[in-house]
Each structure stands twice: as C-alpha cells, then as structure tokens.
Amino acid sequence: MGDRVAASLSRMFEEERLVFWYDADRDMRETFETLTLGGVEKVEIDNNEFGLKYRILRQEPDQKFLIYKHGPEPKMQDNWLLDVQLATSVFKADQAAIWVQELDIPTQHDAAVRDHMEFYRSQKRLDRLKQFETDKPSAGVSEIRRKMLAVCVGADGDLDTVVEALLEDLSQGKDAHLRLIERSGLTEFLWKQIANAYGYQADSPDFEDFAIALFQSAYHRALGDAGQLNAEALLTFRRWKNSRHNGEAFEALSGRYQDILKIPEDLNGRDARTVVAIDHFEEIDRHLIRSLVTAMSEQTVSSVEVLNWVRERRQSHWYPRYEHIYQAIAYATEFQQALSTANLSMSSATDGLKRYVGNWYKLDQFYRKFIYHMQASAQPSLLSSLYESIENRYSNSFVLKVNDLWQDQIAGLSEWQFSGYERQQDFYLNQAAEYRRRDQKVVVIISDALRYEVAEECLREIRKLNRFDADLKPMISALPSYTQLGMASLLPNKSLEILEKSGEVSSFDQSTVGTANRAKILAKGRDGDHTKALKAEDFMNMKGAEGKELFRDNHVVYIYHNRIDAVGDKLQTEDRLPEAAENAVADLIKMVQKLTSANFSNIMITADHGFLYQHRPLDESSFSVAEPAGEEVLVKNRRFVVGRGLKEAAGLKIWKADQLGLAGDLDVSIPNSVNRLRVKGSGSRFVHGGACLQEIVVPVLRVGKQREADVSKVDVQIVVAGKSLISSGQTAVMLYQVQPVSEKQHARQLTAGIYASDEELISDLHDVTFDFNSENAREREMPLKFLLSRAADEYNNQDVFLKLKEQIGKTSHSEEIASHRFQLKRGIKTDFDF
Structure with a gap:
C-alpha cells in the first residue's frame, strides 16, 4: 500500500505544489508517517489552519507540501483552508482512489472505478x-x-x-x-x-x-x-x-x-438471382446450386449468366466447401456453350483434323474437367440432373457424331497418313533429332495416354510459370493406337513390326518392350550420341547434382511417364481417369521445372496415344455387332484386332501392315467410329487402339526457358462517374481490370475499403478477385458498394480514400495498388450516439 500511495502522490506532485489528504477512516496515519517524498514537506492539520496557511502561502511559497488530516474532510463552511484546497488537488487514499491515480484519469471520472470495483481486483485487467x-x-x-x-x-x-x-x-x-x-x-x-x-x-x-x-x-x-x-x-x-x-x-x-x-423455407420462394451476392447461410449456396443445375439442365439460363454467378460465388464464405461443385457447373457451362457454337462437319480428313485441334478438343477437355470436379465434390446428387444432360450430349451429340463423320472420311483411305501432319513414326527423325542437327541436347518426356486436350491444359499451366514458354502441335499416332506401337514409333525406328503372339513391337529386329530395350533402340539414333532412357519416378528421385550429371553426360534423354494409362487401363480404376489426368499435368509441371534446374533447355513432351473416355458405363449399342474372324486372330483388344487373313465385316475396317507403315504380313481390324469389341475382363469406358480423333491425335509440346521475367499481374483501376463526393451512408464505384487474364497476365486478389487520412478504415472491407479473361472490356468491370461505419462521422467534411491493397506474399503486410480521393460531406450523422 505504501508504495502505491507514494507512487500516486509522486505523480500528483509532478503537476501540483500542494496536495491535501483527508484520512476519513483514520487508518492511514502509519502510512503517512513512514512516507518519504523527495522535495515534499509533510504537515498535519490539527487546529492549526491559520498557521499552516501563513507558512504555505507566505513563508515558503515555492515549497511542495503534503497536507494531511487524521479524519474526514470538514464541511465547506467549517473548512478554513477551503480557498487553498480549491486551487489544488485532493489525494484520496482509498483503493478506488489509488486505482484512479494509477490510471491517471481525472477525479471527476472516478465513477468508472467506484461503480465497478470487481473489475479492478485483477492486476492483469x-x-x-x-x-x-x-x-x-x-x-x-x-x-x-x-x-x-x-x-x-x-x-x-x-x-x-x-x-x-x-x-x-x-x-x-x-x-x-x-x-x-x-x-x-x-x-x-x-x-x-x-x-x-x-x-x-x-x-x-x-x-x-x-x-x-x-x-x-x-x-x-x-x-x-x-x-x-x-x-x-x-x-x-x-x-x-x-x-x-x-x-x-x-x-x-x-x-x-x-x-x-427458417432460411431454407424463405429461399424456396426467392429467385436465385436475388441472393447470388449473399453468403450469410450455407443453405444459400445449396439453393443457388440447385437453381443453377435445374436452369442448365432445362437450358433456361445463358452461359454468361452462369459463369458470372459462379465467379461471384468465389467471394462466398462457403465457396471452399462447394468449390468443386461450382467448378463442375462452370465446365458444364463451357461445354454447353462450345457445343452450341461448334460446326460439327468436315469436308475431308485433313479438315476434320484441323477442326479437332482448332476447337473440338475443348469439348473433350470441358467434359473431362466437369467429371473430375463432380467426382471431387463428393456430392454428386446435387449435380445428378446436370450430369445426365452433359453425359448424353457429350456421348451422342459430340463424340459419336464427330467420329461417325470422321469414319466416313477415313473409310476409303488406302494409307494411314495425312497431308500437313507429322507421323508418329517420323518423330525422332523429324523432331527430336532436329536439335541434334543443331548440336543441341534434348530431353523427351513420353507420357502414356497424354491426350491432346490434356497436353493443351499442360501447355497453359507451363506458360503461367515465370520465364517459361511453350508451343503445342499435333501429330498422328501409329495405328493401332496402343502403347507398344506408340512407344516404338517415337524411337529411332526401322522395320516396325507387330509380333504375332504377343502384340509386342520390334524395331531393328529387336524388342522395344521395357525401358532397357528402348534404351538400346534410342542409342541407334545417331552415331556418337550418348543417350539415356529412364522412368519418370527415377528422374524425380534424383538429387540436384545427379540431374546435372544426366544433362552433362547425355545428348538425348527419353523419360517415360505413366499416370493416365496406369489408372485408365484397369477395369477397377478406369472411372478415376479424370483425376489421373489432373495428376499427370501436375507431374509434368514439376518435371519440367526440375529439368530446367538440371540445365535442360530443350524439352519435348509427347505421347504414345490418346484415348476415348465416357464416364457412364456403355450400353449395348456402343459395341460392334461384328465379331472379328479370319485365318488367325492373334491379338484382340477393345478397339483393335491383329491377325492374319482377317475378313471384312460390317462395322470393321481392315488394314494391311504396309498401309499402316509397318513391316510383316499381319492385318489390323479397327471397329468403326467409337464402337468397342467385347473383351472379357477389360474396361470399356477408357479405351484406345482405334482410329477416333481422340485416340490418334497426339501432342508434341515444346518447352523453353526465357532469360527475362515475363509474368505479371493484371492492372486494376478505380473508375468514378461524376463528382468524387460521398454524401450518404454508402457509395458505389466501378473497379476495372485493364488486361484480360492470360498465361502471362495473372489474376490479382485485392482488398478494397475506404480509409481516412490517418489510415482508419471507415467502411466495410471487400475481398475481390480480378481474374476476368474476356477480351470485352465491359466484361472486366466490377461494381462495388461500400457501407460507411460510425467512425466515418469523425471525418465528415474531410478527404477520404478508396484504396485497393494487395497482400505481400504470405505476410501480414500489404501494399497499396490503387487509390482514389473522395470528399466526405454528409449532412446528417449516423443514427447512434456515444
């Protein structure tokens, strides 16, 4: 107690020369008597008021005095020192007074202590x-x-x-x-x-x-x-x-x-458009999803509106919980829009190829992405009606229709090649060896079943990387489009031949099965070249120094990656194909980055074949009615048959080995269009080996590393119509994304709020994502409304600032991206009073 009294009095004497102390309860004399204050005289009131006044005011006018009375303060009419007391301070030594002193609050505010004593019994508080x-x-x-x-x-x-x-x-x-x-x-x-x-x-x-x-x-x-x-x-x-x-x-x-x-009941009576910007309850998202799915299934909503809804929901609190469903809806919309505008016709085989690699592949991609997100959502029931619609349209209105037309174009071909399109058998000579002719090293990644549309997604992801660029071109796979022949075709090759009993393929009269055998064939490419063939997992497990040694010691490296085919080509896992494709893209991105770190600058990514995939189990009409027959049926697959003396039959086209650029005297029978052959124990949803566009158009993706940084974020501007004046409790502005998002112009996540000149936030804060990819400038505008807080009243008739801020990495700091000055001039303050 003594220390607290001394500390409180010391603070008072910093401002006062005289301090009165009335010991009303007569229990503080000992504290008074033992008290020592530097530069302060202690005196006691004891029927000596006139003598004290004379000493304090006349004899020692500069001395500091603590004036103590052992008893309560006298009434005003009886207080002979009242005039002196009124000109100075009174020290109260009870607990509440001590707390008031500690807090250094004016004594007239001591009710904040005396009325709430329990609060102060904790030193921490x-x-x-x-x-x-x-x-x-x-x-x-x-x-x-x-x-x-x-x-x-x-x-x-x-x-x-x-x-x-x-x-x-x-x-x-x-x-x-x-x-x-x-x-x-x-x-x-x-x-x-x-x-x-x-x-x-x-x-x-x-x-x-x-x-x-x-x-x-x-x-x-x-x-x-x-x-x-x-x-x-x-x-x-x-x-x-x-x-x-x-x-x-x-x-x-x-x-x-x-x-x-009763939010679910309330939502049942509301148009989904009225709640698309509200996320106070999870049920709102479920209502929106059901409404979107119904409208899309019935085709009563435009694709632009659906995509805008999905995009707006990204700001929703519940978006992470329903992200895969919203993504599925977005891809379903993209699919429907692409299908509605696609001209599904072809005047020749080369025209069909041109149309497929120009636009039609996107329908395969949108469908695959839709199925992936539907599966990942773990809530397929919400999307069931939309799934039925997309599945039917993809299977019947696109895949079947296009490949029936394609079949018409290739039915009369006598040779498996197409003007203007590289053959897979010529890949090494015409493309990989091109680098060697320039005395440059090259690495080729062969990703099993990397369909053209999956490679196109990979292309976009690579281009998003800083200082990376890539281009994609199509190539026509060997026929039949299966792994053994495709892998052999990508090597230096001579006299490619399908072997009778196994379906394996030989080149240079040597087996091409397995990494070790392919390494031997690869070494035949060019005299003096050091070559290496290895599996992707072996490369990815290499340490940094080992990767650099791989580059240093070899001129040509082939890396074999198997993610898609490993999953899709098994009956038990074929339904996980969409997930396998996602993982394949992620694998390839990591591999490309590691290869460039190992000094490889010329990287090619290609595939042995593509694939057909339909998520729903096939019905009877999808199987060929003909059963292959001939002198010998040696190999039978869902999509092709290899034999000798195979007979013509309805729904099948017979190719001689030489027509396919192969050695030997075997025949190959391919079912027309998308039809499958019945093969016991094998899957039918994921297939390849046939001549459909999705199977035989394979990618050649070339990746390069640039010297200069080439990735940036889109610019965002604040657009204000009229005067920069805020005269009410809310204000509306337009934010404009200057460039469309692209591989090299990335999206931007910002916070937007109105701040006073002292950085006080005086409005609500909006988290906004600028990822518009439209070339139409009007479709890159984002209207926002800001609601002012009570704090704004303190800044009336002052300048305030709308600021766009961006978080710096993962830190708690941010930097200002754009700002606009407003004058806050409101006639009436808000309806609350403190």
Whole structure:
C-alpha cells in the first residue's frame, strides 16, 4: 500500500505544489508517517489552519507540501483552508482512489472505478486498461467503460470487437466473459451501448437473442428489406463474417440459426438471382446450386449468366466447401456453350483434323474437367440432373457424331497418313533429332495416354510459370493406337513390326518392350550420341547434382511417364481417369521445372496415344455387332484386332501392315467410329487402339526457358462517374481490370475499403478477385458498394480514400495498388450516439 500511495502522490506532485489528504477512516496515519517524498514537506492539520496557511502561502511559497488530516474532510463552511484546497488537488487514499491515480484519469471520472470495483481486483485487467489509457486517454466515463468491456472479453477496444469476442464465446457455448461483465457491473452499460450502436431493443436483453437478430437483420438488409437492427449492425456483421479468424464461429452460429430463422423455407420462394451476392447461410449456396443445375439442365439460363454467378460465388464464405461443385457447373457451362457454337462437319480428313485441334478438343477437355470436379465434390446428387444432360450430349451429340463423320472420311483411305501432319513414326527423325542437327541436347518426356486436350491444359499451366514458354502441335499416332506401337514409333525406328503372339513391337529386329530395350533402340539414333532412357519416378528421385550429371553426360534423354494409362487401363480404376489426368499435368509441371534446374533447355513432351473416355458405363449399342474372324486372330483388344487373313465385316475396317507403315504380313481390324469389341475382363469406358480423333491425335509440346521475367499481374483501376463526393451512408464505384487474364497476365486478389487520412478504415472491407479473361472490356468491370461505419462521422467534411491493397506474399503486410480521393460531406450523422 505504501508504495502505491507514494507512487500516486509522486505523480500528483509532478503537476501540483500542494496536495491535501483527508484520512476519513483514520487508518492511514502509519502510512503517512513512514512516507518519504523527495522535495515534499509533510504537515498535519490539527487546529492549526491559520498557521499552516501563513507558512504555505507566505513563508515558503515555492515549497511542495503534503497536507494531511487524521479524519474526514470538514464541511465547506467549517473548512478554513477551503480557498487553498480549491486551487489544488485532493489525494484520496482509498483503493478506488489509488486505482484512479494509477490510471491517471481525472477525479471527476472516478465513477468508472467506484461503480465497478470487481473489475479492478485483477492486476492483469488493470494493467491492460492502463495500456489502453496510455495509448489513447479517455474523454469521459463512457469511454473508460467501453475499454473495460474490451478488457473483460480480451478484445481490442471498440464495441464491434467486443461483440465479435462474445460471438466467439457463444459459438463455443461459453459465458465466462459475460459473467465477468456482470460481476464488474457493466451489463447495463453493455446493453445500452449495443442498443445505441445497433438499434437492438429488448425488455430482457440476451446475447443469443441479439446474435439471432444480427443474422436475421443482416440477411434481410442484404436483400434490400427492412431489418430489426440498423446499417451499422450489418457492417459489424460483414466484418466479423469476413475475418479469417472468425470462420469457425460464424459457421457454427450460421448453421444453428439458419433453421431457427427458417432460411431454407424463405429461399424456396426467392429467385436465385436475388441472393447470388449473399453468403450469410450455407443453405444459400445449396439453393443457388440447385437453381443453377435445374436452369442448365432445362437450358433456361445463358452461359454468361452462369459463369458470372459462379465467379461471384468465389467471394462466398462457403465457396471452399462447394468449390468443386461450382467448378463442375462452370465446365458444364463451357461445354454447353462450345457445343452450341461448334460446326460439327468436315469436308475431308485433313479438315476434320484441323477442326479437332482448332476447337473440338475443348469439348473433350470441358467434359473431362466437369467429371473430375463432380467426382471431387463428393456430392454428386446435387449435380445428378446436370450430369445426365452433359453425359448424353457429350456421348451422342459430340463424340459419336464427330467420329461417325470422321469414319466416313477415313473409310476409303488406302494409307494411314495425312497431308500437313507429322507421323508418329517420323518423330525422332523429324523432331527430336532436329536439335541434334543443331548440336543441341534434348530431353523427351513420353507420357502414356497424354491426350491432346490434356497436353493443351499442360501447355497453359507451363506458360503461367515465370520465364517459361511453350508451343503445342499435333501429330498422328501409329495405328493401332496402343502403347507398344506408340512407344516404338517415337524411337529411332526401322522395320516396325507387330509380333504375332504377343502384340509386342520390334524395331531393328529387336524388342522395344521395357525401358532397357528402348534404351538400346534410342542409342541407334545417331552415331556418337550418348543417350539415356529412364522412368519418370527415377528422374524425380534424383538429387540436384545427379540431374546435372544426366544433362552433362547425355545428348538425348527419353523419360517415360505413366499416370493416365496406369489408372485408365484397369477395369477397377478406369472411372478415376479424370483425376489421373489432373495428376499427370501436375507431374509434368514439376518435371519440367526440375529439368530446367538440371540445365535442360530443350524439352519435348509427347505421347504414345490418346484415348476415348465416357464416364457412364456403355450400353449395348456402343459395341460392334461384328465379331472379328479370319485365318488367325492373334491379338484382340477393345478397339483393335491383329491377325492374319482377317475378313471384312460390317462395322470393321481392315488394314494391311504396309498401309499402316509397318513391316510383316499381319492385318489390323479397327471397329468403326467409337464402337468397342467385347473383351472379357477389360474396361470399356477408357479405351484406345482405334482410329477416333481422340485416340490418334497426339501432342508434341515444346518447352523453353526465357532469360527475362515475363509474368505479371493484371492492372486494376478505380473508375468514378461524376463528382468524387460521398454524401450518404454508402457509395458505389466501378473497379476495372485493364488486361484480360492470360498465361502471362495473372489474376490479382485485392482488398478494397475506404480509409481516412490517418489510415482508419471507415467502411466495410471487400475481398475481390480480378481474374476476368474476356477480351470485352465491359466484361472486366466490377461494381462495388461500400457501407460507411460510425467512425466515418469523425471525418465528415474531410478527404477520404478508396484504396485497393494487395497482400505481400504470405505476410501480414500489404501494399497499396490503387487509390482514389473522395470528399466526405454528409449532412446528417449516423443514427447512434456515444
């Protein structure tokens, strides 16, 4: 006690020469007598008032005096030192007075201590309140009490942070902070503050009742309807909901209240368009998804509108939970749009090839991506009707139709080659060896079953990498389009021949099966070349130095990668083909990056064949009605037969070995179009070996590394129509993405808010993603509305700033990307008073 009294008096004497001390309870004499204060004389009032006054005022006018009375302060009419006392300070030595002194608050505000003594019985709470006072001294009792509320709940100071902390407690079923507020005598003050700030009125206020009203009002105000609480409540709700730290609390309360507030029933009567920008309840996303799926299945909504909806939902709190469903919807929309605009006709075989590699491959890609995201969503029931629609249209209106037309074009061919398109058998001589003729080293990645459309996705992902570029060209696979022949065709080759009993392929009269045999054939490419063939996993397991040695010691390297075929070519896993394709792209990106780190600068990616894939199990009409027959049927696959003296039959085309550029006297029979042959125990959804466009158009992807950085982010501008004036509680602006997103112009994620000149945020904060890829400038505009907070009233008639900020990496810091100055000039302040 003595130390605290000494510290409190010392602070008072920094400002005063005279300090009075009335020991009303007559229990502080010992403390007074033992007290030592440097430069301060201690005197006692004991029927000596006139003598003290003369000494203090005349004899020692510069000396500091502590004037003590052992007893209560006399009444004013009996206080002979009243005139002196009124000109200086009175020290109160009770516990409350000591706390007032410690906090360095004016004595006229001591009700903030005396009415809430329980609060101050914790040194930790007292120290936190002292820190608040040091940072920003309070102007009145109410401001001190607001800080006490913040200390009680562990918040940062303002009422909205107190509400956020109590919402966190509510979500976890805790009430310790509310009980502390009650013990501290702050409950009535809390409800008065909430009533003034948010318009909450209740005969018996309850925090859960307030929380329900907060969710309900935020929902109705977002819809443009009246709410029980005011606009400030909506702003507080938005800030709390959008904070990464409050996600679990928001989800818990939202899930609890959506049934109490009968949100599912309310949504049933609303057009999905009215809630597309609202994410207060998870049920909104489910309502939107059901509405989108129905509209798309019935084709009553435009693709532009669907994509805009999906894009807007990316800002939704629940988007990560439904991301795969929204992605599936987006790809289904892209598929429907592409199919509706596709001209599915061809005047010749080369015309058909040109159309496929120009645009038609995208339909395969959109379908595959749709199936992947549908599977990954783990909620296929929500997409069931859309899936049926996409599956039927893909199978019947695209794959079957196009390949029936393609069959018409190749039915009369006498030789398997097409003008203007490289043959797979010539790959090494015409493409890989091209680098060797320039005395450059080259690495070739052969990814089993890397269909053209999967390679195109890989192309775009590689181009997104800084300093990487790539180009893609088609090549026509050998026929039949199966692994053994495709792999052999990509090597230096001579006298390619399908062997009778196994379907294996020989070249230079040597087997081409397995990495070791292919390494021997690769060495025959060019005299003096050092070559290496290895599996992708072996390369990826190499240490950095080993990769550099691989480059140093070899001129030509072939790397064999098998992700797609390994999954798709098994009955038990063929339905996971879309996932395997996603993983293949990721593999190839990592491999390309590791190869460039190992000094390889000339990288080629190609495939042995493509594939046909339909997710739904095939019906009887998809199987060829003819059963292959002839002198000998040596090899039978879902999509081809190898034999000797094979007979012509309806639905089958017979090719002689020499027509296919092969040695030997064997025949190859290929089912027409997409038809499969019946083969016991093998899958039928993922197939290859035939002559369909999806099977025989294979990619040649060339990758190079640039010297200069070539990746940047799109620019974003703030567009304001009319005067830069804010005259109401909300304002609307337009944000404009200057360039469309591309491989080298990447998307940008920003936060947008209105700030005062001292960096105080005075509006709600929007997280916005700029990833528009449209060439149409109007389709790269983003309208935003900002709701001003109570804090904005303090900056009326001042300049404020709309700022776009971007997070710096994964840090807590951000940098300003764009800013626009506004004048805040509002005639009437907001409807709350502190």
